[in-house]
Amino acid sequence: MENINLNLIANLSYIVAAALFIFGLKMLGSPATARKGNMLSSIGMLIAVVAGLTAEGIVDFKYIAAGMIIGTIIGAAAARMIAMTSMPEMVALFNGSGGIASLLVGWGTLYAPAGEVVSTFTAVTIILAILIGGMTFTGSMIAYGKLSETIGSWRGCLLWANVLFNSLLLIALIGSGVMF
Amino acid sequence: MELVFLTFILVLSIFLGFELISKVPATLHTPLMSGANAISGITLAGAFLSAGMQNSEYATWLGTAAVAFATINVVGGYLVTDRMLAMFKSRKGGAK
Structure with a gap:
């Protein structure tokens, strides 16, 4: 009750x-x-x-507390110390961290308790969360790099290689999702 | 049925978001973007589940990392938005 x-x-x-x-x-x-x-x-x-x-x-608040403390310290410090002129980069970084968080949540949900079957609907949602989260993350990182003018041509290439790699991963993911 | 309800909520929130954002002056676009981004940190609620359920060691570690990243998004997002808006206001006050 x-x-x-x-x-x-x-x-x-x-x-x-x-x-x-x-x-x-x-x-x-x-x-x-x-x-x-x-x-x-x-x-x-x-x-x-x-x-x-x-x-x-x-059942266990230890890890939640640890994660929240780390996140609060980093987030607050970054928000306080960043120069007003580099705000757009900061927002891009925060957005990217939100993206990777939802990717990780989706990933973590895959490890359901033993014996519990993940329904097709949940599986599709997980795949979408991982896809969109990953896209948000890589997109935000590229935006950050461009805004802070640290992306040179070769680093751009590296990031594109990263995106390509992620796309391959995605195809593999959807493939395994369909097979599942 | 769950699928129908959730899709219903998704469609409604798409309309809502569009209505809320469509008539905003250009000067407020950056703080609005930043504030809306902070709200996306609500993924924290999902991260709690992953970090706290003790389903498996992997889920716990992924969840903890997710909690940390989502908290960065929430705390940082709101503080940064507030800083931007504070500047906005003082500049406006100065002009008056």
Whole structure:
């Protein structure tokens, strides 16, 4: 019973968070309210994160805490110290880190508990998460390189080789997904 | 049924995103992009599951890395957006 209530509260919190995201984005669209909108959206994120932590099946918080501490330190330090003029690069980097995070989530979901069958729908979702996450990551890295003017011609080639390699991986992935 | 519900949500959110973004002044495009990117850090909720369920050692390590990266995205994204907007505001105040 208690579990059901907790679940219900968590799910309702997600709806509240989603509403705050929408209002936040709306307010970000006009100069007078933009800062408040960002604040609202971050409050929504806080609610969603707390709700996410109560999810059923989480038995070990040690690694979550470690990951969050590392991420907070890196993210906060990077956001504080970066020069105002190199903001676009920073946003590209953050976007890339979000992309690789969803790639890793998709990848991690593949390791379902033994005996549990991954449904076709879940498998397709996982493949999409890995595909889009990987694309976001490589795309953002190239954007970062171009913005910070560190991509020379040979490094560009290297990145393209990387993309090609990823495409091959993707084809292999879809192939194995279909076979699966 | 799950497929129908999730597709329904996806379609609605596509419309919503389009409506929210379509009438924004050009000066706010960069902070808006940055703020919207911070929201994409909601993948953190999925990362928690992967990191905390102890399904297997691989899932735990991948999940931990995902938690770290998603947190960078969330914390960094909001702080950077706030810094941009703070500058925006003070510059506007100065002009007045």
